[in-house]
Structure formats: structure tokens, C-alpha cells
Amino acid sequence: MAPYESDHNAPAGQAEDVRDGRRKAARYVVPVAVVGVAAATIGLVPAFAGSGDPDLPKISAQQLIEKIAASDVQQLSGTVKISTDLGLPNLGGLQNSFASGAFSRGAGGGGKDGSAADPSSKLLELASGTHTLRVATDGQDKQKLSLIEKAAEYSVIRNGTDLWAYDSASNEAYHATGAADRKDERTTPRDIPATPGDLAQEALKAADETTSVTVDGTAQVAGRDAYKLLIRPKQSGTTVGAISIAVDAKSGMPLKFTLTPAAGGAAVVDVGFTEVSFARPAASTFDFTPPKGTKVTQGDDLRAERGSRWHGEGKAAPKGLPKALPKDMEKPVPGAGPETIGEGWNTIVVLGDGKGRMPSGGPASGDSAVSGFLGSLGDHVKGKFGSGTVFSTRLVNALITDEGKVYAGAVTKDALVKAANAGK
Known part of the structure; x- marks a missing residue:
């Protein structure tokens, strides 16, 4: 279908309202975030579910952005298909080994003295390949993400102040507390941008006067009628070709996010629900008890041990780490900030x-x-x-x-x- 309306030709006052709507959307799409991959770009191939485009009332780009901003989905469960096609060379296990080693030097990370279940390193796997996730959320304090693999399952569960992560392949679990109120918590389910809404939030932040935003027809995603919001850079020289966001016609929640490169070819980012329900998940969804024989790592203990070395609390550094920072690293490099x-x-x-x-x-x-x-x-x-x-x-x-x-x-x-x- 042809675009219903483009805002870049709108009068000055209306255009300002559109930009205000985008800024509000970027702030308030948070309730749909279930879990996340840091700074991630994700690519997948699933086609929109259903046959034919639904016949929905016409809507302007401004109205659709406002609909996203007003969305307040607090309960949901579903299945998300996610993959990454960045065109990176096949490095075998090198990438995961490097990531694990890097995080093992930080607070609460994986590594030989950490945990194979630590979300900080485990969820880096979402940065490449194709994956199936099961997600569930019930308000701001209960979220669960499960990464479904061929012979194993990895889950991150937040229930109030408790954060659990469990890796069935290694039979290891990671536990931390205070996830609801500690701002330095490394990774919680709602921090990981693994849903279309999370990625839509970042795209809408970038939508300014250098961007064309239109409504590009309708589609059906996970059995639900949706509008398609199309975001295109007006500038040349960027590698971003277009971003398409399928928005649930009823709730305003993004159901699918697709980023295609300017060079053409398969999507770099294409993440979408294949199944979704807005009914409240059962309370037991967010309960977790480590199976018998599971190795449990307490993230709070790791953080305290490693944090003492970096923050000068006077405790002994973990074995193999220096007792103090090198002299040339104690102070910021003048003029070297980003x-x-x-x-x-x-x-x-x-x-x-x-x-x-x-x-x-x-x-x-x-x-x-x-x-x-x-x-x-x-x-x-x-x-x-x-x-x-x-x-x-x-x-x-x-x-x-x-x-x-x-x-x-x-x-x-x-x-x-x-x-x-x-x-x-």
C-alpha cells in the first residue's frame, strides 16, 4: 500500500507536534520492554503472519506515534523470533571467548571465577545468528526471558528484587538481589532490548528533521492487525536504509521491527512476535528454584569482591588482578572523552x-x-x-x-x- 501520510511536508506547527510526539514515544514505550541485548542490532527473516493486509481506518504518522506513546501494556506473554545479520566474519568460538574474558574482568561477569549463567555474557549470543525467545511480563517487577536452543534453555527471571538466570546446558545458575532499586545492576530482563518495542524506542529517538516518517499501509503480525510505521533517513552517507515498525492497531504496542541497510539485501535487524497474548501470565511463571545439583553463583558476592578492587574499598583484589590501577589510568585522559x-x-x-x-x-x-x-x-x-x-x-x-x-x-x-x- 502507498503511505497514508508523510509529516515532512506538514506545516511548521504540525511538524513540531510530530517531533514532540516522537520524543514522548521514546520516553514512554518502556512498559513494553521485557528483556534486552545491549545496543543490539538484530536480523531475522520471519514473514508477517497471516494472509492479506487488514483493512483499518486511516491514520497519520503523528497519530500513530502518539498511539505508541500512549500504549501501556503491563502484561503479556509470547514468542519472539530474533537474529542478527551484520555480515561479520565467522570467528567460531573466538567471539564468545573474548566476551566471556572481558566480562570476567568486570563486576558480576562470566569467566572462570564467574558463572556461565551470568546474563552479562550469555546474552551476547543474541548479537549473532537466529534465535527464538519466549518472553513474559507482569508489570515493572516481573519479567522472564527464555532463550530456546536445540538441546538447552537459558532463562533470565526477575521477580521483585530477585534476579535469577539459569543455563540448563551447564546446569549453572546466577542470582542477584536488589534488581528493582539498584541502578548499577549489570543486567536485568527489562534492560535487554529483545522486543520490537525496545528497538522502536531507540529508532524514534533518532527521528528528527533529518528523517522522513510515514504510515506505510497495514499488516498482520502474530495474528493481530497492525499499522506499519516507516522511518527513512533523508541524508545520504548513512548505512541505514529504512526502519519499519508494525504497531498493534488496538494496543499501540510495536509487534515487529525491521531495519534494512542502504546497500540493500536482507534485513540487518528483523525482530517480531510470532505469538503474543495480553492476558496476565500465571504467577508461577516468575518463580524459580535451582534444580538439584545446580552450581549457584551469588552475583552480589562477586560484585562486592570485584568492586572493592576498582573502587578502593581496601579489600584484597581477586587472585590474578593488580592491587591498584596503573598510574596512567587513575585519572581520565584530558580531551579523550567521546x-x-x-x-x-x-x-x-x-x-x-x-x-x-x-x-x-x-x-x-x-x-x-x-x-x-x-x-x-x-x-x-x-x-x-x-x-x-x-x-x-x-x-x-x-x-x-x-x-x-x-x-x-x-x-x-x-x-x-x-x-x-x-x-x-
Whole structure:
């Protein structure tokens, strides 16, 4: 179907109302968040369920955004299909090994002294491949996500102040408390953007004057009638082609999210419900007792142990970790904090101080191991800025210069080189 209405030709006052509606939507779509993958881009192939497009009353882009903002779904259960097609090389187990090692050095992460069930590392698996999730929520304090695999199941359950994660493959569980009120909790079910609503929230935040927003007909998703909101960048140079959000015609909750790249081809992100119910889940859904013989890791104990080393509480550091930070890491690197250049969909984040140090004080691309690894995956480029390596995916690209600066964004390789040249 042809778009019902485009707001980019609307009068100034109406256009401002549309932008206000987007900002409200970005703030208030939170109730539909069940669980999440950090910063994730997800791609899947499931077609819209049902045959034929439903005949629904016409609605403007502004009205549909306001409908999303007004949505207040507190109870639901269903099945979500999710996968990622970033075009990354097949690294076998290297990616998971690196992630596990990285998190083992942080508070509450996986690793040899952590837990295979820790959500911080386990849910990184959602960043690649195709997955089936079962989700359930009952208000702000009860959520459950289950990752269904061929011969195993992994679940994250929040029930009030208790957070449980269980990995049936390893028969390990992770437990933490205070999830309802502790802001530094590393991962809770509602923090992980694994539903269409979570991703729609981020897309609507990006919708400004550099964006065209239209209603692009109707569809049926998980047996429910839905409108399709189409978001397109007006700018050239971005890797984002379009974002389509299927919005439940009755509740206003996003049911499906699809991000296609400017270069064409399969979706980079395509996450949608295949089954959904808005009935209240049974209370037992959020109960969990570790099976007999399960190894249980207490996340609060790990956090206290590791946090004491980083926050100077005077306790002994875990074995194998230094007792104090290196001198050159104790204070922030002046001028090395992240900055942005460009606007809208062409925004580029700049990291590093150009002196071989990243904002965290860690090594930049000059480190032999890091530069060797990046060099094997990326493209070597030169310009007025000097030389560096461009690491590319189908959505996000990053240029790491030999001097230690990083330019990253959902933009083309040429745009990154141009930004680096302008920064010299």
C-alpha cells in the first residue's frame, strides 16, 4: 500500500507536534520492554503472519506515534523470533571467548571465577545468528526471558528484587538481589532490548528533521492487525536504509521491527512476535528454584569482591588482578572523552586522544595484538589524517587510526575517512 501520510511536508506547527510526539514515544514505550541485548542490532527473516493486509481506518504518522506513546501494556506473554545479520566474519568460538574474558574482568561477569549463567555474557549470543525467545511480563517487577536452543534453555527471571538466570546446558545458575532499586545492576530482563518495542524506542529517538516518517499501509503480525510505521533517513552517507515498525492497531504496542541497510539485501535487524497474548501470565511463571545439583553463583558476592578492587574499598583484589590501577589510568585522559560530529543519521562518535590511548586508558590500535587482529579483518586506508584500519559491518563501521583515534557510526567508510581528514 502507498503511505497514508508523510509529516515532512506538514506545516511548521504540525511538524513540531510530530517531533514532540516522537520524543514522548521514546520516553514512554518502556512498559513494553521485557528483556534486552545491549545496543543490539538484530536480523531475522520471519514473514508477517497471516494472509492479506487488514483493512483499518486511516491514520497519520503523528497519530500513530502518539498511539505508541500512549500504549501501556503491563502484561503479556509470547514468542519472539530474533537474529542478527551484520555480515561479520565467522570467528567460531573466538567471539564468545573474548566476551566471556572481558566480562570476567568486570563486576558480576562470566569467566572462570564467574558463572556461565551470568546474563552479562550469555546474552551476547543474541548479537549473532537466529534465535527464538519466549518472553513474559507482569508489570515493572516481573519479567522472564527464555532463550530456546536445540538441546538447552537459558532463562533470565526477575521477580521483585530477585534476579535469577539459569543455563540448563551447564546446569549453572546466577542470582542477584536488589534488581528493582539498584541502578548499577549489570543486567536485568527489562534492560535487554529483545522486543520490537525496545528497538522502536531507540529508532524514534533518532527521528528528527533529518528523517522522513510515514504510515506505510497495514499488516498482520502474530495474528493481530497492525499499522506499519516507516522511518527513512533523508541524508545520504548513512548505512541505514529504512526502519519499519508494525504497531498493534488496538494496543499501540510495536509487534515487529525491521531495519534494512542502504546497500540493500536482507534485513540487518528483523525482530517480531510470532505469538503474543495480553492476558496476565500465571504467577508461577516468575518463580524459580535451582534444580538439584545446580552450581549457584551469588552475583552480589562477586560484585562486592570485584568492586572493592576498582573502587578502593581496601579489600584484597581477586587472585590474578593488580592491587591498584596503573598510574596512567587513575585519572581520565584530558580531551579523550567521546565527542560527536555530524548530525542525525550521519552522526559519528570520536574516541581517543590521537596519542595511542583510548578514553579508558587502554591500548589503541598501536598495540601489536590488537592491530594485528584488526588488520586481518579490516581494510587499510590512508588520508590526510595518516593511516588506519576500517572495520566494517552491514550497519556500523569504525575507523581506527594508527595514532589511536576511533571514528565510528552507522555511516559509510568514505564518510569516516572524510571525518578523520577534517579532524586533522
